[in-house]
Amino acid sequence: TQLLEQSPQFLSIQEGENLTVYCNSSSVFSSLQWYRQEPGEGPVLLVTVVTGGEVKKLKRLTFQFGDARKDSSLHITAAQPGDTGLYLCAGAMVKAAGNKLTFGGGTRVLVKP
Amino acid sequence: DAGITQSPRYKITETGRQVTLMCHQTWSHSYMFWYRQDLGHGLRLIYYSAAADITDKGEVPDGYVVSRSKTENFPLTLESATRSQTSVYFCASNNRRLNTEAFFGQGTRLTVV
Numbered sequence: 001t002q003l004l005e006q007s008p009q010f011l012s013i014q015e016g017e018n019l020t021v022y023c024n025s026s027s028v029f030s031s032l033q034w035y036r037q038e039p040g041e042g043p044v045l046l047v048t049v050v051t052g053g054e055v056k057k058l059k060r061l062t063f064q065f066g067d068a069r070k071d072s073s074l075h076i077t078a079a080q081p082g083d084t085g086l087y088l089c090a091g092a093m094v095k096a097a098g099n100k101l102t103f104g105g106g107t108r109v110l111v112k113p
Numbered sequence: 114d115a116g117i118t119q120s121p122r123y124k125i126t127e128t129g130r131q132v133t134l135m136c137h138q139t140w141s142h143s144y145m146f147w148y149r150q151d152l153g154h155g156l157r158l159i160y161y162s163a164a165a166d167i168t169d170k171g172e173v174p175d176g177y178v179v180s181r182s183k184t185e186n187f188p189l190t191l192e193s194a195t196r197s198q199t200s201v202y203f204c205a206s207n208n209r210r211l212n213t214e215a216f217f218g219q220g221t222r223l224t225v226v
Contacts, residue, residue, distance in 0.1 A: 004155075009153075040219070040220070042205070042217025042219055042220055043156070088155060088156065090156075100161060101158075102158075103155040105154060
């Protein structure tokens with residue numbers, strides 16, 4: 001059982017549609033990060049959310065951190081083929097030693113033209 | 114070149130052999146991490162290091178050994194490779210401050226036959 005559960009595991013949509021990816025846990029995190037990974041590459045940070053209830057926007061991407069800092073969501077508006085990739089959430093535990101991140105299982109997004 | 118680099122990018126080895134994966138970063142980041150990525154499991158932490166000569170186990174350390182004699186290098190050794198260690202391995206680093214971005218290498222795809 002993973003500490004961070006992402007859903008759905010796979011999402012296939014048409015260009016122009018909206019999508020939401022969820023990241024849920026029973027644990028409290030000091031911060032939560034979202035990464036995007038393309039084939040053959042390492043994950044690259046999209047955003048870090050720190051405050052409960054925080055909402056951050058990055059162009060067509062909207063990230064939300066739950067009030068209790070246990071969950072987060074990523075919403076993409078008017079998805080484009082360039083948004084295709086593996087989206088990973090990662091949480092830093094409140095009392096974690098060593099700046100450790102715990103990753104969710106990932107959501108694979110495919111945006112078809 | 115600046116950044117974090119892993120070598121080799123691809124490796125095929127036989128069961129029982131020892132293999133070492135290399136990781137080098139040029140930012141002088143304090144923290145370095147080794148993750149493995151498998152379908153359905155996301156990224157799982159193997160070992161991490163807070164500084165030179167300081168290492169600690171992560172979630173899945175069995176069968177792996179690490180060392181960190183210099184800040185910039187963090188090699189991962191599989192002492193006696195098993196088929197279950199077939200995976201993509203990612204090295205990452207970040208600095209001391211909390212909630213900062215983890216920078217990932219491009220990964221090493223290891224196949225144990």
